[in-house]
Amino acid sequence: MALKLLKKLLFDRPLKNGVILNHQYKIEECLGMGGYGLVYLCTDILTQTPYVLKQLRSTKAKKEKEKVRFQQEIKLLKSIHHPQIPGFIDEFIIDGQAYYVMQFIEGENIEELLFFQKQPFTELMALRLISQLLEIIEYLHDHLIFHSDIRTPNIIINNGRLCLIDFGLAKQLTSEETEEIKVRKQDDFFDLGETLLFLLYSQYKGKKKKNGTWLEELTLTKEVTLLLKKLLGIDEEYQHTASIREDLNRAIQSVT
Template sequence: MNVSFFRRIRKVYQFFVDKPFKKGTVLNEQYEVLNVIGAGSYGIVYLCEDTKTNKTIVVKQLRPSKRRNKQEVAMFENEISVLRMVNHKNLPRLFDAFSTNGQFFYVMSFIEGDNLEEQIFFHKKTFNEEESLLVLTHLLELVEYLHEKDIYHQDLRIPNILLKDKELFLIDFGLAKHETAVDPFHPSPNKQKNIQELKQQDYYDLGEIILYLLYTTYSSKNKKALPWTEELSLEKETVNLLKRLLQIKEPYLNSSEISIDLHAALIANKK
């Protein structure tokens, strides 16, 4: 039997096993399901009402088809442990975690707003060079906050960034890594290298996000696709910033280096 056969079997199994809870279902005798607001590869996300506080919250469930997979359960528990460590108004706040009948859940704050993907594709929102750099300013602050806590998001993408009243919120910590900082008294070259790679992956993702935003104002005049350095008309400071974020030039080692070049790019855009 080939691989595609087993994939089809798995999808049929998931179709029957991973049915979301219906509206009105009360989870853990407290959280009433209002509707499903998202479904990823390993989680189902519900908008719920906390019947004890009458507040709107979000409950994330590990897909039932994943609950016997130790690796998937470990990832879900890792996401919970990461959220326990963060306390920032622009990040989700963890309220509760529980399991019932072998099912795994956690409860977090509800952040109202459309993600950047919805803003761009459904609301036709565009970002000029300065606006894109300002988005980077806000995102860099959040990434720096996480890195100071030895947390590396590893999934910085436009669907995971919410925009409400010109304020940005970062969500979805399913792939986040928590790596304790290197002990200065017992330095480990391998650990230091691993942490630097995690940092630079987040920086690379920031570069891809900003490049994506810059293309929202681009209209192609050439039938042949060209490199972004030729298609986009950007200040040289912005080009330098992007090249280093995307590791075309010497990669950034820390957020302070990014901040310096970002500040220079913003000044160049105000001239």
């Protein structure tokens, strides 16, 4: 374990600010370091356009399995065309190291808004944001693409418009892979419910009980409660996004 960590520190250091890749993309700052890739904010020096650049970790690039996975991620992003998902821009390899470039989405992620800025969201605001997120999931699932990492840091809001980022764990399946489709579909539905719960808790002012649940702590309409129970698998799970859309519309009506 210690050896693996040492290798990461030695070989997976982020690129320095100011480095120019492929004679075009200037590194501005490292935005994050995951277990599998490094993400940067960069500028296209030809157009002065900001982009996000992802680099496969050097230690991962030595393994054929990881290189194939990175190429699959690129292929997946190329196939997605949705206004609330960052568009694919470019890809290149330098000295055996793979990179790709995608649109930069301005705004703040929900984690930042909830836990650092302490921004409250009303029930109606939360449900309308979830409606936007469901629209993205509907598009992805229609193309048998499953995100598998719908979390508050991966959801960006800009002037009320929601965008979904980070497709590092996403996978596109074939219609024959029925069992994996079921599992991944439910994972995305659960994440949708958990995101709604985080938003709803932003207005909670009571004292959290040691073993209290959201059913005891939050005062919600029966329509919102039903939606959450089914998304989180407490009641019979949803099988299709269309059913979620129906219940979500009823929940929105119940709070307006």
